[in-house]
Amino acid sequence: MPKWEYKVVKRAEVSEEQLNGLGAEGWELMNFVLPQCNIPGSFDEIDVEIVLRRALAE
Numbered sequence: 622m623p624k625w626e627y628k629v630v631k632r633a634e635v636s637e638e639q640l641n642g643l644g645a646e647g648w649e650l651m652n653f654v655l656p657q658c659n660i661p662g663s664f665d666e667i668d669v670e671i672v673l674r675r676a677l678a679e
Contacts, residue, residue: 632669
């Protein structure tokens with residue numbers, strides 16, 4: 622069974638080019654996290670987190 626390392630980044634702090642670079646380093650997207658928000662029209666102000674993983678070298 623593989624062992625994983627994880628990285629969490631805020632979407633606002635990483636560009637598409639940087640995400641492509643992370644993919645080239647073996648990171649893959651697992652999920653993205655949207656915090657709970659009950660304020661209508663506030664989606665642009667929510668900090669979206671991206672969860673990445675890659676297999677650890679054995």
